[in-house]
Amino acid sequence: MTIQHENKPKGLYPASGNVVGTERRLALNDDILMSIEKPVRYIGGEYNSVMKDPSKVSVRFAMCFPDVYEIGMSHLGIQILYDMFNSMEDVWCERVYSPWVDLDAVMRERHIPLFALESQDSVKDFDFLGITLQYEMCYTNVLQVLDLAQIPLNAMERGEDCPIVIGGGPCSYNPEPLADFFDIFYIGEGETRYRELLDLYKECRDQNLGRVEFLRRAAKLPGMYVPRFYDVTYKEDGTIERFFPLEEGIPETVCKEIVMDVTDTYYPTKPVIPFIKVTQDRVVLEIQRGCIRGCRFCQAGQLYRPVRERDVETLKKYAIEMLENTGYEEISLSSLSSSDYSKLPELVDFLIEECSKRHVNISLPSLRIDAFSLDVMSKVQDVKKSSLTFAPEAGSQRLRNVINKGLTEEAILKGAALAFEGGWTRVKLYFMLGLPTETEEDIRGIAELSNKIAATYFETVPKERRAGGRVQIVASTSFFVPKPFTPFQWAPQCTKEEFLDKAYLTRTAISEQLNQKSIKYNWHEADASVMEGVLARGDRKLCKVIRKVYEKGGFYDAWGEYYDNDRWLESMEECGLSVSLYTHRERPLDEIFPWDFIDCGVTKEFLKREWEKAKREEISENCKQKCQGCGAARFGGGICFELR
Numbered sequence: 086m087t088i089q090h091e092n093k094p095k096g097l098y099p100a101s102g103n104v105v106g107t108e109r110r111l112a113l114n115d116d117i118l119m120s121i122e123k124p125v126r127y128i129g130g131e132y133n134s135v136m137k138d139p140s141k142v143s144v145r146f147a148m149c150f151p152d153v154y155e156i157g158m159s160h161l162g163i164q165i166l167y168d169m170f171n172s173m174e175d176v177w178c179e180r181v182y183s184p185w186v187d188l189d190a191v192m193r194e195r196h197i198p199l200f201a202l203e204s205q206d207s208v209k210d211f212d213f214l215g216i217t218l219q220y221e222m223c224y225t226n227v228l229q230v231l232d233l234a235q236i237p238l239n240a241m242e243r244g245e246d247c248p249i250v251i252g253g254g255p256c257s258y259n260p261e262p263l264a265d266f267f268d269i270f271y272i273g274e275g276e277t278r279y280r281e282l283l284d285l286y287k288e289c290r291d292q293n294l295g296r297v298e299f300l301r302r303a304a305k306l307p308g309m310y311v312p313r314f315y316d317v318t319y320k321e322d323g324t325i326e327r328f329f330p331l332e333e334g335i336p337e338t339v340c341k342e343i344v345m346d347v348t349d350t351y352y353p354t355k356p357v358i359p360f361i362k363v364t365q366d367r368v369v370l371e372i373q374r375g376c377i378r379g380c381r382f383c384q385a386g387q388l389y390r391p392v393r394e395r396d397v398e399t400l401k402k403y404a405i406e407m408l409e410n411t412g413y414e415e416i417s418l419s420s421l422s423s424s425d426y427s428k429l430p431e432l433v434d435f436l437i438e439e440c441s442k443r444h445v446n447i448s449l450p451s452l453r454i455d456a457f458s459l460d461v462m463s464k465v466q467d468v469k470k471s472s473l474t475f476a477p478e479a480g481s482q483r484l485r486n487v488i489n490k491g492l493t494e495e496a497i498l499k500g501a502a503l504a505f506e507g508g509w510t511r512v513k514l515y516f517m518l519g520l521p522t523e524t525e526e527d528i529r530g531i532a533e534l535s536n537k538i539a540a541t542y543f544e545t546v547p548k549e550r551r552a553g554g555r556v557q558i559v560a561s562t563s564f565f566v567p568k569p570f571t572p573f574q575w576a577p578q579c580t581k582e583e584f585l586d587k588a589y590l591t592r593t594a595i596s597e598q599l600n601q602k603s604i605k606y607n608w609h610e611a612d613a614s615v616m617e618g619v620l621a622r623g624d625r626k627l628c629k630v631i632r633k634v635y636e637k638g639g640f641y642d643a644w645g646e647y648y649d650n651d652r653w654l655e656s657m658e659e660c661g662l663s664v665s666l667y668t669h670r671e672r673p674l675d676e677i678f679p680w681d682f683i684d685c686g687v688t689k690e691f692l693k694r695e696w697e698k699a700k701r702e703e704i705s706e707n708c709k710q711k712c713q714g715c716g717a718a719r720f721g722g723g724i725c726f727e728l729r
Contacts, residue, residue: 112200117195123154127154128202129180129205131359134202137171137177144175146215147178147179147214147215148170149181149183150183151183151229152183152643153185155361155362156364162217162254163217165351165352166178169275180202180203180357181202208234209235214230216253216267217253218256220643221621222613222616222617223643224262225631225639227252243268243296249268249286250269251268252267252269255385257270258569259621261623262624262625262679265312265632267312271342274341282306300313301314301332308342310682314332314335315330323666325676340683345393358412370419372418376389382478384570385421387686391725392708392723393723397428401435415447416447417447421451423452449461454500472512476514479520479530479531480528481530483702487522488521488699491704494537498541502545506545511556517563522699522702528591532591532595532598536599539558555603556603558604560605562591563608567668569680570685570687574678574692575672576696579669584611588611591606591608615664622668629660630653630660637656691713712725
């Protein structure tokens with residue numbers, strides 16, 4: 086049954102999705118829509134959105150990205166799941182995003198429940214509320230979504246009239262800081278197990294077995310973690326003593342779900358087209374999953390192993406279909422490392438030919454800056470060259486070896502010289518501060534490398550070709566956050582003060598360089614990075630902290646203007662927890678981590694070996710050069726077998 090919102094206008098509004106002639110009432114009246122910023126965030130009806138008759142489906146699924154519309158609409162994972170669910174005749178999947186702060190205040194004042202965009206129906210009336218967890222600082226927004234939907238925050242307090250709240254995405258690989266708030270976490274890639282889960286839900290509902298029995302049975306499905314059926318005990322020092330299932334038949338370990346054939350699976354060739362400009366306002370073509378590189382700080386590079394490529398002919402077909410189905414004027418390749426896609430030259434040649442006919446731009450992120458990449462970019466970019474991006478991550482070769490970056494200074498400078506010869510005059514450099522074993526010399530190396538790149542411009546480009554312009558080097562530093570399932574999960578994280586000292590040293594070192602006028606320096610906020618570190622490697626005790634922060638008015642913590650560090654520190658103190666326990670200590674190799682019950686495909690022994698190699702400043706070859714025995718070969722496909 087649909088709740089009749091008291092604030093709905095009298096008029097009916099056509100839905101422009103896939104069902105012609107369907108009509109619905111908007112959840113917000115005209116007065117509200119006219120009083121808030123970007124009202125089109127909330128009205129739905131976008132081109133390619135899916136409208137179904139609710140009386141003809143048996144499962145309704147609200148898919149939520151807990152951030153503002155423009156961010157959530159840019160997320161490929163949700164687009165894939167939206168396409169997958171709506172391809173099922175008995176399921177209608179709709180979208181939900183966090184209301185911006187202006188509408189949030191109105192909804193609370195007028196008691197308007199959170200609604201889905203397509204039908205404008207209350208989220209609480211749905212069977213499932215799926216929430217993707219992409220970054221730790223969105224955790225308070227999860228509580229905002231639940232609260233506005235009038236769903237009890239604590240999963241144990243939900244009754245039969247509440248949807249099943251299920252979480253997924255990269256942060257679900259350590260679900261414990263959010264364990265109190267979710268009924269289920271889906272661990273891994275969403276294409277594999279949802280049909281089985283939905284069928285189980287329908288079966289339990291038809292037999293009136295109730296919520297708890299459904300969750301009990303769901304906990305026995307591969308990839309499903311149901312927190313209510315697990316418990317944890319702690320040692321005196323606050324670390325975990327034991328993590329265990331509470332009932333017989335509940336698995337001790339949850340193994341990630343993975344799609345081995347990424348070609349023959351779901352892909353949104355008719356993505357929803359937003360009414361307003363969003364972060365990724367273009368066709369997105371996912372060319373592969375996983376990464377061969379093995380950077381020791383990178384969580385995604387471990388979670389999505391093994392590397393699996395999409396067939397190039399299928400990608401060509403998708404590209405044409407998506408351009409025709411959207412009208413977008415740009416297409417972008419999506420991958421952790423696009424240069425490593427084996428059929429990249431063939432795909433790029435095809436796209437250049439097709440896109441030039443259609444006057445469509447091509448965006449090629451995640452490319453290594455080499456002769457091939459620069460040749461491609463010179464073909465696809467306008468005469469006025471935009472900036473090029475390098476990600477050395479560390480200023481010295483020693484530290485790049487520690488993090489297994491696989492990028493030498495020689496390669497960086499050679500790439501810069503090729504770029505300058507090709508007409509580029511602006512280079513962006515990305516580094517991290519606070520990496521394990523970092524020294525003052527490594528930090529000064531950031532300034533020195535930036536200076537060398539600027540000098541390369543003056544050495545490479547004759548005065549008569551500089552057109553009166555100066556080369557621009559933009560060096561940006563973020564602060565290192567150790568993440569689960571990486572070799573650095575045992576590493577200490579710097580304090581806020583240490584981070585700021587490192588940023589100050591970087592700025593000072595840049596000011597001492599000969600080409601300082603050509604170098605601009607940016608750095609991130611330190612306090613939020615420390616709190617991100619707490620949440621990334623936290624345990625169930627942090628559920629109380631997150632709830633306290635939210636109850637004190639905290640949400641949109643991923644947005645600098647709304648993040649309040651004092652609110653977090655006060656909440657930590659009120660819960661009797663210390664930041665240093667979670668972040669500032671090196672963890673012993675035998676410590677039990679909150680996420681150890683999850684099998685992500687790479688073994689803990691492999692990660693330990695990489696941690697020890699990092700301390701010895703030893704590099705590991707990438708997957709194409711030599712198998713490192715990470716454990717991902719057990720999945721029986723991908724790059725692990727292609728090179729045999």
